[in-house]
Structure formats: C-alpha cells, structure tokens
Amino acid sequence: MNELERRIKAKLPGEDTGITVRRSLCDICAPGTHCGLSVYVKDGRVIKVEGVDGYPNNDGHLCVRGASNRQYLYRKGRLKYPMRRTGPRGSGEYERISWEEAYAEISKKLLKIREQYGASSVIWYTGYTKWLRPWLRRIAYSFGSPNYGTESSACAKATMIAWKDICGKVCRGDAKNAGVYMGWGSNAAFNKFTQAKMLRGIRERGGKIVIIDTRVTPTSERFADVFLQIHPGTDGALALCIGNLLIQKGYIDKDYIDKYVHGFDAYERLVREYTPERVSRITGAAPELIERAADVMGQNLPAISYTPSAAIPHHINGYNAMRAIISLMVITGGIDVKGGSLLGDSDGIVAEAIGFPSHEQEFCYGTRPEHLDKRIGEERFPLWAAKTNEMQAGDMLRAILEEDPRPYKALVALGMNQRMFLESDKYPEAYEKLDLIVATDIVKTDICDYADYVLPVCTSLERVNLKGYGNLLTATKAVVEPLYESVNDAEFLCELARRMDLDDNLLKAGYEADLRYFISDLPVTLEELQEAELPLPVKLDTSKPLGYYLEHGFPTPSGKLELYSETIAATGRADLDPLPSYYDAFNTADEEAYPLTLIAGARIANGLHSRMHEVPWARSLRPEPTVDMHQKDADARGIREGDTVEIYTGVGMIRVKAHITAAGLPGDVYMYHGYKEANVNNLIDRNHLDPYSGFAGYRQSRCNVRKAGE
Amino acid sequence: MKYIFDLNTENCVGCGACSVACMDQNDTDTERGEKPFRVVSTLEQGYRGETRWSYISVACMHCEDAPCIKACPCGCLFKDEETNFTIYDNTNCIGCHSCAMACPFGAPRFNEEGKMVKCDGCNDRVKAGLKPACVKACPFDALKMYSEDEYKQAHPARGIHDIVQQLLRQE
Amino acid sequence: MRYAIVGFGCAGFNAARAIRTEDPSGEIHVFEQTGAPPANPMLTTYYASEAINFNAVFPFGTLEEIRAKYDFVIHSEVKVAHVRAESRELVFENGSVESFDRILVATGARAFVPPIEGYPSDHAFLMRTTADAVRLKTYLDATPVRKAVVVGASMVGIKVAELLLNRGIETVIADFAEFLFPVAAFRDVAEELEERVRSRGIRFAWHKGVAGIGERCVRFSDGTELEADIVCLCIGTRANTELVANKEVVEGEGVRVNRGIVVDEHMRTSVFGVYAAGDCCEGKNLLTGETMIIGLWQNAGFQGDTAGHNMAGANRVYRGTIPHNITHFMDIYFIGIGDNRAIGEMVTYGDIKGPLFVKAVQQKGCLKCVNIIGSSEVGGILKSFFLKQLSSAASAHLPTVQRMVLMKNGLPADFIDLLEGGLR
Known part of the structure; x- marks a missing residue:
C-alpha cells in the first residue's frame, strides 16, 4: 500500500483522498435527541459516520445505534421504487410502477373514498420516524380527517398528559439546581448518555440520587444513593407511600400546598392507606429502604423526577402511577421553582422544545376544520381525548374491525410497523376491511405485504433537515442523493396534496418552502443554518420567567396544581379516579398457569x-x-x-x-x-x-x- | 508522541458504540462472519451471595513489549515508532495464528483469506490528529486515548491499562 | 565494546537489534556462513507449498535493510570452528583467531537424522533450512511423484504431508510413536486429529522406526516396507552446540552443555561474557523448573533480545516459558500447552468433533496441560492463564477481561470456573 492508499483506507478527509465530511443529523431515535453527524463521503457514498464535536446533546459522541448509521442507510431490504400490489393481500406479490402512476392512482382513490365514505374514513398514521408529523397532521386536516395518529400512542404522550393533567403543561427537571433526582426506571448510564453526564453533574455537586427500577442496572449500581428494586407495575403504590411518608415526616410545603395545590386533603386520605409495610408487600422493596428514599428526598429538596418516555405508562395503571410520581413534587413545593420542575412550552417536532417562535404549530393546525368527527379511541380513552389532538392508535385494530365509531376505508401509513401493537398478527384481519392501504417506509415491514401501494422513502442523510435544540437552530443538506427512487416523506405528502388539489397552498408549496415558512420570522435563513458549522443561537426567548405560573395560575381547570384531576372528574366516568389511586395492573390470565x-x-x-x-x-x-x-x-x-x-x-x-x-x-x-x-x-x-x-x-x-x- | 488506550471500567456499560464505530471505520462485514476488532462484554458473576457486574470493551491493548510481534513468524507485526501502536502489514501472513496464541486478550482477527487483521489504534487517523474511531464514539467517556504525559497526569482510576500491564508482567 | 554474534537467525537478529538499542557505537560482528538474512525454519513448508514467495522466508527483510538499520558487520567469508569461551575468542577454520568483549552463540538447531541405511539419497529430503525447502520444491516441480512417506508425525511432518497431498501425491505419515503429535496432544485429541487428516486422504503408519531407504521404498525396523518415490525425514532437531563443546579443556571449565547450551534467565552461559540464545540453548521450562530446549520462534526472539540487552550492559530477565504450540494444517488449528503426560483431574468443553474443543488436565486446581482444537484466541488466553497460575503462589482467578474474551469465543462460564480450579 502506498501512502495515498493508506490514507484512503484510513478514511482521512482531504483533497488527495477525495473524502469530504458533511454535516447531517441522526434520525434513528426520537427528535428529542437527533444527534449531529459528521458524515464521511467519497464518490457520492457514505463511508463512515461520527459525532459532531460541540454539537448539542452528543458533542462528538454517538450511541451504538447512531454509530450504525451507514449500515442503516445502505441496509439490505431498502425499498427501491414504488410498487403496486398484484396478488392477494399478504401474498407479497407486487409490480414496480412509476411515481407518476403511484401519485395518480393513490390521489384518485383517496378522493373517491372521501366522496363515498367521508374524509374521516381515511386514517393517516405514522410510526417511525417522527420528524414528518407536521406534514402528516396537516394533510389529514386539509383532507378533512380527524384520524391523524402516531406512534406517540405508545410513547411519551401519556407521561406528557399526566403532567398536563396536574400542571397544565409538560415539565422538565431543573437538574442543574435540583437537590435530589428521583429516577423512576431511569437507566441513563446505560441508554441515555446525554443524561448520564447530568447524573454525574448532580453527584459531583453533592446532590442525591434515588433510583427506582425493576432491575439492577449500571445506573442503580453507580449512581444511586438509594436504590429501590420493585416489581413491575408497582411504582404507583410506591409513590403513594413516599407521599404518605413525606406528609408524616413533615417534609411537605404546607404554604405552597395551601396556595397552589388542588385536592390535597383527598390525596392525603388516599396515601394514608399506603404504609411502608403494605407497600413493601406490593413492591418487594424493604420498608426501611422506602423510608430512606423518603428521607433522602425530603431532606434534599427540591426534587426532580425523571421517567423514561414510556416505561411507567406501559402498565395499565401507568397513567395513575405517573400522576402519583408527579404528586411528590407538588406536595414538596417543587413545581415552577428553581431546582424543581419547570413548565415547558412546545410540542414542536421539527423544532423540538424550541425556545423561540416558529410557525410550526400554525402549520400543523392551520387547516384543521372547525368541526371534526370523533377520533379513533376518543370515547374509550377520555383523558387521551382531552389532552391530545390525535387518535389513540392503540385502539385502531378494534376500531377498524368493529367499525366503531364508524367504518374505515383507507390507511395511509408512513413508517408504520404493526409489531408495536398488541396482537400484531391480528392486523391483517383489519387490513382486509380496508379498500386502500398506502405504506411508505425505508425498508419493507410487515404491512408492506398487505398494502396496495408500497413507496420508498429516505433517511435523514438523504434529505434537508431543520431542527431546533433549546435556543439553537440548525439545518442540514442532504449528504448523499436519495437512494434508488426514494423520496422524503414530507415531500411525498406535499405532492399528494398537489395531486388531490387540496385547498392548501403551504402544503402544495413543498417541503423546503414549508421549512422556510417555519423560520420566516427568525433572523436566519435556511441557507445560513445549513452553511454554519454548528447549530446557531437564536436569541428570541419566549419562555415564561420562573414563578410565572405560581403568580398567574396554572393552565388547569382549577388554575392550581391538581392532585385531584378536574379533567377526569369532568368525564363522569365511574371507572376513572380523579385521584392517582393504585390498582393491580396484571391482566386476567390465570396466575397458576402463568406464574x-x-x-x-x-x-x-x-x-x-x-x-x-x-x-x-x-x-x-x-x-x-x-x-x-x-x-x-x-x-x-x-x-x-x-x-x-x-x-x-x-x-x-x-x-x-x-x-x-x-x-x-x-x-x-x-x-x-x-x-x-x-x-x-x-x-x-x-x-x-x-x-x-x-x-x-x-x-x-x-x-x-x-x-x-x- | 506515544499514546496509551485506557478504559475507565467505572464508566463503561458495554453498550457497544465503540464496537460499531470500529466496524464502521474498518468496514467489518459481520454477515460474512468477520468479527469486530473491538468487542464489548458484560459479565455477571456471583460472589459470596452477591452479584457483581463488569463491563468491558476489549481490542488490541497495544502492549509495550507486545508478545504478538515476537510470535509472528513472518515479521508482519511491528510498532509504529511515532504512536507506539502495534501495527501490521499482512502481505506475508501465512494464517498460522501464532499471534493469537501469543495474545493474552484474543485481539487478532483473521479475514476471509485467512490473513491476520487487527486493531491498529486507527494509527493513520491518530497521526492525522484525529481520535481513534472507538474513542471518538464512546458516549460514556469510558474509552480514552492519552499521550504518555497525559496518562501520567490523569492517573485514571479503575483503568484497564494497569490490569494489562500486570498481566503482561506475569508472562 | 566489540560484540560477536555467531549464527544469524531469529535469536541472532534480535540480539543485534537489542545491542544496537543499548549501545549506539559498539562494534557488532555477525558470523553467518550462508550469507543470507535471518530465515524462519517454520516458513520452509509454506515456501515449498507456494503459500509464500521466497523473500517472505526472511521475515526481517534483506541483509542490506537490516544492516542499514542496525549497523553491523556480517562475515560470511569465514567459518567459525570453535568458540574459546574463557578467553572470549573465536577460532576460525582458516586458523585465525579474534577476540571480543561479548560473544553470543546463536547457532540454532539442525534436522536430526538417525543412522539410516541408504541415506543420504537424492529422493530423501529434510525440512529445516531454506536450502531444504528449495531442494524439495525444485524436485517436486521437476519430477513426477506418485507416492511419498513422511517420517515423523511432528508439526513439521504434518505440514510436509499437507503440501504433498496438495500436489496430488499419495502420502503416508510413519512414526515410531503411537499417535500424532506425541509430545503435545492427548491421545483422544490426537486420534481425532488423525481422523480429520485421514479423511483428507493422508494415511498413517504407527510403530514404524525407519531403518532404510531403498530405490522406491522405505524400510522399517519391524521388517515392513512402504512404497515411496520420495521420503521426507521430519524426525526432530538437535541443537548446534559443537562450537562451544570444550573438547580440549578439562571438564567443568567450559561452557556447560546439556542437550543444548545451558543458560540462566539473563541468557548467560556458565562462562562470563558468553551468551547463548535460540534453538541452540536450553531455557527454563516454567512448568518443571528445569532447563530444556524450547524450540519456539517467539522464545528465540525473547532470548535473543534479552541476551542482546544484557551483553550491552542492561539487566534484562527472560523467565522462560512453558511448552506450547499452535499447529495449523488443513484448516485445522491444534493447540497444545503444557505436559501432555500429566496426570490429574480432567475437564473438557465441547464435542471433540465440533468446531471448538478444549481439554485440560489439572493438579490441585492448577493447569498442567491444555489441548484445544479450533480457537487460537482461547489458546492465547489459556496460555496466559497457565503462566499466571505458575507465577502465583495460590491458585489464581482469571482476570475479568480474559474471562470475557473466553466467553465471547464460546466458552461457557461454568467451564471457565472449572479451569480456574473451581474457585467459585
């Protein structure tokens, strides 16, 4: 090997090697992270990826999934061109068609279904990835359907709803100033490196860490001052018990409760039943350890809690467990205070947790009809209905099969994988009931064998991205051309809007035009964001000052922090408790046969x-x-x-x-x-x-x- | 400048990011049975009624007096005079596995032709001022590369480098 | 300082290099009659089988390259007849004498051939030196050979048999022993390896001591014969100790020679200023604590290196090693570590016919012998652990990192516990 060959083998960027490094972002996991990628490209192909130094979140590093980006991009099984089903559903028999044919046929069929059965009979669903959601929501509304649904039906939404139920908004912990971190199912030291750094920070400045988990983990082993190992689904009981102990031991903030909390007396009566002895039997954690956890929390206030996006809500008592966990911060006076839980402001996806005004939300909701039919799951899950603007996709299988609340005729599924749903293998029965299924994805998934049209879309490396991180904003260019005939998902939806001639000029203007619209009030252009080496600060902070909600009231029905949920009380449903009560979360299967x-x-x-x-x-x-x-x-x-x-x-x-x-x-x-x-x-x-x-x-x-x- | 690889075993969780970064850098084709130069492992051991977990990332340790160099009958292995990494030219490799037999860490790999390949510390990257791919990726600050001076200053606690030195002295 | 290095193989080369690191200005004189750069005897069969080209037999490069790097004088014009140890003088065949401050004897070993009727013969071959390899290869390239007998079921013997087989020659391996690799393999392991080799088309003849070589046959001491167009003798080696053998002086005053030249951990012989390294000498077998000929390339490298440093005034120690070998033939890797005659508790992992098989014999929880079919990674770690056990007073745990790599390579935790001597 000569010197140049060696440099090429080592993938060193340079004029002589023909290797350039281009900036993109990793879209394998959720938009809350989206780490910066330095993508090494030679002859139009990606040859290596690494993290961008100085980038928000990842600062040069990558997790194991992010480090796999090259193979993720070039993996076998990438969908290559549009296909039309030729055999029966499930046969996997398809023929290649052109995009032109695909657009023409799909738009015609969708319009016909709308005409015959109404817009609500079309379900617009997206699984992974998440960045495309504004466009899908927009097209669902422009089309006239309430049935916009996402994978958030099983992700962070329930956690967010619980926060909204109590505080009116979603909170994040002020980890820099908190006295104690209560990690419920937190294994940051293993799977969330961005947070592992935070834990180290808390420990280094003398803060305390309590970890509650069903498993011993690197986080519990290395970071926990107190570790409570409990049985699955018993977090709620534990949280109520800690609440009980905090009250008994005098760690609560009575003034704060009097001024800002709704339903404390009822809460106090509820938690009184949750003694350490009883809860020890439920959870498996020793009573002394539970007491210690309460002491460590009570003596190191303010406390913040961390719950992974969905670990707690993935139990059928998970919603109440989340509320019971949040209640601990409420009774200790930890909401909207320094070192406590701070109310956030945004549901933005492209510009996640954006601290400055963008038109993303206007884009999402701008064409929403004034009257919409009932969403899937709306009646069955009233809390979901009250606190979100999308269908509960966990009810989709039943809704289609039972035609409840109406018959469904079409499913436009972007990155949908039925394997995320319970009884996944029953989905084909539901597919049989639909006249049209359009599936887009990067690779073939189970639904592709049943869809009428299967369409190839691309990864974040093959498209322009716009992305906010706190008060930083960035945009990237495509680092390589989209592979095969793939397109980006949003662009697909924009073209579909054009073909159906929806009354929606923003959608019809196309993806990049929409991005420009999002940031049109900001003092930067898409080009400037793309050319900059790193995300740029945008100093237009609109977040409310600390204590704002204490002073002006919380955006809840009572204006206070609701230990007793008026939203739940208003549903009138006898099976739903306005208090965060605990109940057993097993299914009804026979315990002896299934121990x-x-x-x-x-x-x-x-x-x-x-x-x-x-x-x-x-x-x-x-x-x-x-x-x-x-x-x-x-x-x-x-x-x-x-x-x-x-x-x-x-x-x-x-x-x-x-x-x-x-x-x-x-x-x-x-x-x-x-x-x-x-x-x-x-x-x-x-x-x-x-x-x-x-x-x-x-x-x-x-x-x-x-x-x-x- | 001589460099030292070290793994802070307090921070490693065996997530595998280093291993995948290594595979990306070295085009490791796992589907054809190739193994990464760097592997991670979690070890759970019962000890007097308690369970202990250990997490380690292992590749070539770039031993000071590397036994593989002496063991190779073909002179394929040698030290880079600048970085002190144990590097190789496998043109004359006969696939005898003598290097693996000499290595206390199972570091050498063998490609489809049967020739030895291994972690070269991303020697050319390091010489060009870049970090080794695994060190660059490590999201938990566990895997590090130090210059000799930095290493002396840092005195990394619970590092694997010390364990390696001790092992080599026994041989 | 003036240094003499007699013999320029692996040990000689490593010594020259080490001297040069310690002493940038010393005069290094290398005496090597072949005039060739250091060659590796192990590569001869690879050259003869065309796996590597001729230049690759010389792993450290050409003489010019080496000389440019380490600056020494090479003498191929004279032949050393004798080393006068006490006076640190070399006596040459032409009668001249030269004295040095330090002398290293690194004369290596040669193929051993017992008295055999009809040997030497134009169709009888050895496999030790580069010249041997060239001779066999040239003969095979030019002469049609139908049948061959390899005498010696050794590591070299099997490689020679493999290369003959690959040329389409019907090959029989004959040995006085009862099974393959008689000094390294357990009997069942040897039988399995034999089975695998047999299935490739090589035959074996055991209990056969070679007695004579005829025109188209080999005769054995039991009176039987095998047809053979060529015979390859891979019986063993003998250390080249003659240069220091003190024929002229009284016993006890010369260099101590056993089967090889006896050296200490500093590679010093029994005479001040005279060192020995490599296949001509005996190093310490850490398993027995006694000295023995070790005959390993890596060992020669360590010994040469240690000798060189010490000749130039450093204080280096090479403790020795344990008998170990990895043999690679017909896509099989066989590893033997320790003493295969050891008796003790036996532990095994895997199916002997499978891709990975490990068998170990332990005494009081300490390894005495390990045989492995399949994984050199496992071999490397177990060899390391073997040495660790030998150097620890009490029985030792396998360091976590090594345990993990063993598990990565397929050994289950409970078997590793057994290898540790059931410490857990």
Whole structure:
C-alpha cells in the first residue's frame, strides 16, 4: 500500500483522498435527541459516520445505534421504487410502477373514498420516524380527517398528559439546581448518555440520587444513593407511600400546598392507606429502604423526577402511577421553582422544545376544520381525548374491525410497523376491511405485504433537515442523493396534496418552502443554518420567567396544581379516579398457569423498536432474540444459559434464547420487542390497555416459560 | 508522541458504540462472519451471595513489549515508532495464528483469506490528529486515548491499562 | 565494546537489534556462513507449498535493510570452528583467531537424522533450512511423484504431508510413536486429529522406526516396507552446540552443555561474557523448573533480545516459558500447552468433533496441560492463564477481561470456573 492508499483506507478527509465530511443529523431515535453527524463521503457514498464535536446533546459522541448509521442507510431490504400490489393481500406479490402512476392512482382513490365514505374514513398514521408529523397532521386536516395518529400512542404522550393533567403543561427537571433526582426506571448510564453526564453533574455537586427500577442496572449500581428494586407495575403504590411518608415526616410545603395545590386533603386520605409495610408487600422493596428514599428526598429538596418516555405508562395503571410520581413534587413545593420542575412550552417536532417562535404549530393546525368527527379511541380513552389532538392508535385494530365509531376505508401509513401493537398478527384481519392501504417506509415491514401501494422513502442523510435544540437552530443538506427512487416523506405528502388539489397552498408549496415558512420570522435563513458549522443561537426567548405560573395560575381547570384531576372528574366516568389511586395492573390470565411476569419492550442498547434488528452491526451485539430471566425461574424449568425457550401466554407463543441474569427479580422475565421471528407483542391481549391513556400494558402481563420442545 | 488506550471500567456499560464505530471505520462485514476488532462484554458473576457486574470493551491493548510481534513468524507485526501502536502489514501472513496464541486478550482477527487483521489504534487517523474511531464514539467517556504525559497526569482510576500491564508482567 | 554474534537467525537478529538499542557505537560482528538474512525454519513448508514467495522466508527483510538499520558487520567469508569461551575468542577454520568483549552463540538447531541405511539419497529430503525447502520444491516441480512417506508425525511432518497431498501425491505419515503429535496432544485429541487428516486422504503408519531407504521404498525396523518415490525425514532437531563443546579443556571449565547450551534467565552461559540464545540453548521450562530446549520462534526472539540487552550492559530477565504450540494444517488449528503426560483431574468443553474443543488436565486446581482444537484466541488466553497460575503462589482467578474474551469465543462460564480450579 502506498501512502495515498493508506490514507484512503484510513478514511482521512482531504483533497488527495477525495473524502469530504458533511454535516447531517441522526434520525434513528426520537427528535428529542437527533444527534449531529459528521458524515464521511467519497464518490457520492457514505463511508463512515461520527459525532459532531460541540454539537448539542452528543458533542462528538454517538450511541451504538447512531454509530450504525451507514449500515442503516445502505441496509439490505431498502425499498427501491414504488410498487403496486398484484396478488392477494399478504401474498407479497407486487409490480414496480412509476411515481407518476403511484401519485395518480393513490390521489384518485383517496378522493373517491372521501366522496363515498367521508374524509374521516381515511386514517393517516405514522410510526417511525417522527420528524414528518407536521406534514402528516396537516394533510389529514386539509383532507378533512380527524384520524391523524402516531406512534406517540405508545410513547411519551401519556407521561406528557399526566403532567398536563396536574400542571397544565409538560415539565422538565431543573437538574442543574435540583437537590435530589428521583429516577423512576431511569437507566441513563446505560441508554441515555446525554443524561448520564447530568447524573454525574448532580453527584459531583453533592446532590442525591434515588433510583427506582425493576432491575439492577449500571445506573442503580453507580449512581444511586438509594436504590429501590420493585416489581413491575408497582411504582404507583410506591409513590403513594413516599407521599404518605413525606406528609408524616413533615417534609411537605404546607404554604405552597395551601396556595397552589388542588385536592390535597383527598390525596392525603388516599396515601394514608399506603404504609411502608403494605407497600413493601406490593413492591418487594424493604420498608426501611422506602423510608430512606423518603428521607433522602425530603431532606434534599427540591426534587426532580425523571421517567423514561414510556416505561411507567406501559402498565395499565401507568397513567395513575405517573400522576402519583408527579404528586411528590407538588406536595414538596417543587413545581415552577428553581431546582424543581419547570413548565415547558412546545410540542414542536421539527423544532423540538424550541425556545423561540416558529410557525410550526400554525402549520400543523392551520387547516384543521372547525368541526371534526370523533377520533379513533376518543370515547374509550377520555383523558387521551382531552389532552391530545390525535387518535389513540392503540385502539385502531378494534376500531377498524368493529367499525366503531364508524367504518374505515383507507390507511395511509408512513413508517408504520404493526409489531408495536398488541396482537400484531391480528392486523391483517383489519387490513382486509380496508379498500386502500398506502405504506411508505425505508425498508419493507410487515404491512408492506398487505398494502396496495408500497413507496420508498429516505433517511435523514438523504434529505434537508431543520431542527431546533433549546435556543439553537440548525439545518442540514442532504449528504448523499436519495437512494434508488426514494423520496422524503414530507415531500411525498406535499405532492399528494398537489395531486388531490387540496385547498392548501403551504402544503402544495413543498417541503423546503414549508421549512422556510417555519423560520420566516427568525433572523436566519435556511441557507445560513445549513452553511454554519454548528447549530446557531437564536436569541428570541419566549419562555415564561420562573414563578410565572405560581403568580398567574396554572393552565388547569382549577388554575392550581391538581392532585385531584378536574379533567377526569369532568368525564363522569365511574371507572376513572380523579385521584392517582393504585390498582393491580396484571391482566386476567390465570396466575397458576402463568406464574411469571412478562415485561415486553425492556430496552437493549443496540435496538430501537424494530429499526435496528436488520442492521447487521447493531444486531451482531445481541444476534438472537433473547429473554432475560432469573436463575431461580430458569432452574425451576431446567433452563440453562443459551437454551431455546418458549414464552407463552393464553394469546400466543414465541421461541427465543434464554439469558440468565440476576438483574431482575425472580418471577420477572424481560423480552425486547420488534423481532419479526419472535414478536413479543403477539403474546399480549389487545385489550390490555390503560383506561385513562389507552396505552398498552406492555410491561406487565402474565406468562410462562418452558424449554423448547417440552 | 506515544499514546496509551485506557478504559475507565467505572464508566463503561458495554453498550457497544465503540464496537460499531470500529466496524464502521474498518468496514467489518459481520454477515460474512468477520468479527469486530473491538468487542464489548458484560459479565455477571456471583460472589459470596452477591452479584457483581463488569463491563468491558476489549481490542488490541497495544502492549509495550507486545508478545504478538515476537510470535509472528513472518515479521508482519511491528510498532509504529511515532504512536507506539502495534501495527501490521499482512502481505506475508501465512494464517498460522501464532499471534493469537501469543495474545493474552484474543485481539487478532483473521479475514476471509485467512490473513491476520487487527486493531491498529486507527494509527493513520491518530497521526492525522484525529481520535481513534472507538474513542471518538464512546458516549460514556469510558474509552480514552492519552499521550504518555497525559496518562501520567490523569492517573485514571479503575483503568484497564494497569490490569494489562500486570498481566503482561506475569508472562 | 566489540560484540560477536555467531549464527544469524531469529535469536541472532534480535540480539543485534537489542545491542544496537543499548549501545549506539559498539562494534557488532555477525558470523553467518550462508550469507543470507535471518530465515524462519517454520516458513520452509509454506515456501515449498507456494503459500509464500521466497523473500517472505526472511521475515526481517534483506541483509542490506537490516544492516542499514542496525549497523553491523556480517562475515560470511569465514567459518567459525570453535568458540574459546574463557578467553572470549573465536577460532576460525582458516586458523585465525579474534577476540571480543561479548560473544553470543546463536547457532540454532539442525534436522536430526538417525543412522539410516541408504541415506543420504537424492529422493530423501529434510525440512529445516531454506536450502531444504528449495531442494524439495525444485524436485517436486521437476519430477513426477506418485507416492511419498513422511517420517515423523511432528508439526513439521504434518505440514510436509499437507503440501504433498496438495500436489496430488499419495502420502503416508510413519512414526515410531503411537499417535500424532506425541509430545503435545492427548491421545483422544490426537486420534481425532488423525481422523480429520485421514479423511483428507493422508494415511498413517504407527510403530514404524525407519531403518532404510531403498530405490522406491522405505524400510522399517519391524521388517515392513512402504512404497515411496520420495521420503521426507521430519524426525526432530538437535541443537548446534559443537562450537562451544570444550573438547580440549578439562571438564567443568567450559561452557556447560546439556542437550543444548545451558543458560540462566539473563541468557548467560556458565562462562562470563558468553551468551547463548535460540534453538541452540536450553531455557527454563516454567512448568518443571528445569532447563530444556524450547524450540519456539517467539522464545528465540525473547532470548535473543534479552541476551542482546544484557551483553550491552542492561539487566534484562527472560523467565522462560512453558511448552506450547499452535499447529495449523488443513484448516485445522491444534493447540497444545503444557505436559501432555500429566496426570490429574480432567475437564473438557465441547464435542471433540465440533468446531471448538478444549481439554485440560489439572493438579490441585492448577493447569498442567491444555489441548484445544479450533480457537487460537482461547489458546492465547489459556496460555496466559497457565503462566499466571505458575507465577502465583495460590491458585489464581482469571482476570475479568480474559474471562470475557473466553466467553465471547464460546466458552461457557461454568467451564471457565472449572479451569480456574473451581474457585467459585
């Protein structure tokens, strides 16, 4: 090898090597992160990625998923060109068509369905990725349908609703000034490196850390001053007990409660029943440890809590558990104070948590008809309905099959993977009832075998991106041309709007024009954002000053922090409690036949739903679908490390490898989701849903495990 | 300038970012059975009734007096005089695996032709002023590369470099 | 300082390099009659089988390259007849004598051939030197050979058999021993390897001591014969110790020679200023605590390096090693570590016919012998652990990092616990 060949092999950027480094962002996980990518390109192909130094969140680093971006981009199974179904649904028989044909046929069919059955019969759904949501919401409204739905039906939305229910807005913890961090299911040291830094910061300045988790984790081992290991689904009981202890031990802020809190007396009566002894029996945590956690919290106020996007709401009592957790900050006077929980302002996706005015929200809601029909799940899940503007997609299967509240005729599905839903394998029954299914994705997923049209879209590396981080804003160019005939999802929707001639000039103007519209009031242009080396500060802070809501009232029905939810009371539903009461969250399966607790979706570092399972580098780190189970449960069943085992419930069975670990408690088995060959969500009944939020109870249902072939 | 790789075992969680970054840098084709030069592992051990977890990222340790260099019958392995990384030219490699037999860390790999390949510390990147791919990626500040002086100053606690030195002294 | 290095193989080269690091201005005289750069005897079969080209047999480069780097004088014009140890003088065949401050004897070893009727013969071959490899290759390239017998079921023997087989020659391996690799392999492992080799088309003849070489055959001491167009003798090696053998002086005053030249951990012989390294000497077998000929390339490198540094005034120690070997033939990797005759508790992992098999014998929880079929990574770590156990007074845990790599390479935790001597 000569010098130049060596430099090329080492992928060194330079004129001689022909390698350039271009900036993009990683869109594999949620928009709350979207780390900066330095993409090494040679001859129009990506040859390597790494983190951008000085970038918000990742500052030069990448997680295991982000580091896989090159293979994610060039993975096998990328959809290459538009296809039209030729065989029966499920046959996978398709023919290649042109985009021209696709647009013409799809727009014609959609208009015809609208004419015959009404706009509400068309469902506009998106799974991953999330950045395209403003365009999908907009087209659903311009088209006239209320049935805009997203993967947030199982993600952070329930957590956000709980915050809104109590405080009127979503809060984030002021970690820089907090005295104690209460991490409920927080394993930041393992899967959220941006937050691991924060934990180190808290510890270094003498703050305390309490970790509540069902498993021993690097976070509990390395960061916890107190670690409470509990059974799945018992967080609510624990939070009520801590509330009880905080009151008894005098750690609460009576003045604050008198002035700003609604429903304290009723709350106090509720929590009184949750003694450490009783809650120890429910949770499995020792009474002394629970007392210690209450003391550490009470003596180090203000407290902030962290709950991962959905770990708590993935139980059918999860909504109340979230409220019980938030209540602890309320009674200790920790909302809208320095070092406490600060009310935020934005639902923005493209410009997540943006601290400056953009037209994104106007874009999202600008064409929303004044009158809309009922959304899917609206009646069944009144809290969801009251606090969100989208359908509860967890109810989609039932709604289509039962035609409740109406018949559905078409599904436009962007990045939809039915494996995220309970009883995924029942979806084809629902597909049979639809006249038109349009599926777009980067790669083929299960729905692609049933869709009438399958359309290829591209990754963040192949498109222009606009993205906000706090008060920083950036835009990127495509670092390579879109592969094959793929287009970006938003551009697809804009073209569809043109073809249907919707009354929507912004949508018809196209993707980049829309981005320019978002930032039209800001003193920067898309080009300036793209040319800058790093995201640029935009100094137009509109967030409210600290204590604003204490002074002016909280945006809740009572104007106060609601331990007693007037929103829930207003639903008039007898099965919903305005107080954050605790109830058992198991399904009704027979405990003797199914003595183990299945926790579906417990995270692994190299997976993100189904997105990384077919990316060889990421997959190589845990090559086979594997259940984590305790030695005791394994011994009782004659199971050894690496054995093939079957996890079964009354609903289904999957075959996976066994990994034996003492991380969880005996009786609990942990299985990651999204595997085609071992889809754990097929084991859980479709009605195992939280009655408040409609969230699926992924993390707690009864199951059993046996050695395969026995 | 001589460099030292170190892993702070207090910070490593075995997430695998370093391993994937390594595969990206070195075009490792796992589907054809190639193994990454850097691997991560989580080890759970019972000890007097308690369970202990260890997390490690392992690749070539670039040993000071690297046993693989002496073991290679073909002279394929040598030190880079500038960086002190253990690098190689596998043109004459006969695939005998003597280097692997000499290595206390299982670092050498063998490509489809049977020739040895391994972590070269991203030698050319480092010489060009860049970080090794794994160090650059490590999101938990566990994997680091130090110059000799920096290493002396930093005295990284619970580093793997010390363990390695101790192991090599036994040989 | 004036240094003499007699013999320029792996040990000689490493010594020259080490001297030059310690002593930038010293005079280094290398005496090597072949005039060739240091060659690796292990590469001869690879050259003869055309796996590598001729230049690759010389792993450290050409003489010019080496000389330019380490600045020494090479003498191929004279032949050293004797090393006068006490006076640190070299006596040459032409009668001249030269004295030095330090002398390294690095004369290597040669192929051993017992008295055999009909040897030497134009169709009998050895496999030790570059010249041997060239001779066999040239012969095979020019002469049609149908049948061959390889005498010696050794690591070299199997490589020679492999290259003959690859040329389409019907090959039989004959040995006086009862099984393959008799000094490294457990019997069941040897039988499995034999089975694998046999399935590729090589035959074996055991209990056969070679007695004579005929026109088209090999005769054995039991009176039997095998047809053979060529015979390759891969019986073993003998250390080249003759230059220091003190024929003229009284016993006890010369360099101490056993089967090889005896050296200490500093590579010093029994005579001040005279060092020895490589295949001509005996190093310490850490398993037994006694000195023995080790005959490994890496060992020669360490010994040469240690000798060189110490000759130039440093204080380096090479403790020695344990017998270990990795043999690579027909896509099989066999690893033997320690003493295969050791008796003790036996632990095994894997199916002997599978891709990874490990068998170990332990005494009081300490490893005495390990055989591995399959993974060199496992071999490297177990060798390291073997050494660790030997250097620790009490039985030792496997360091976490090594345990993890073993698990990554397929060994289960409970088997590793057993290798640790059931400490957990």
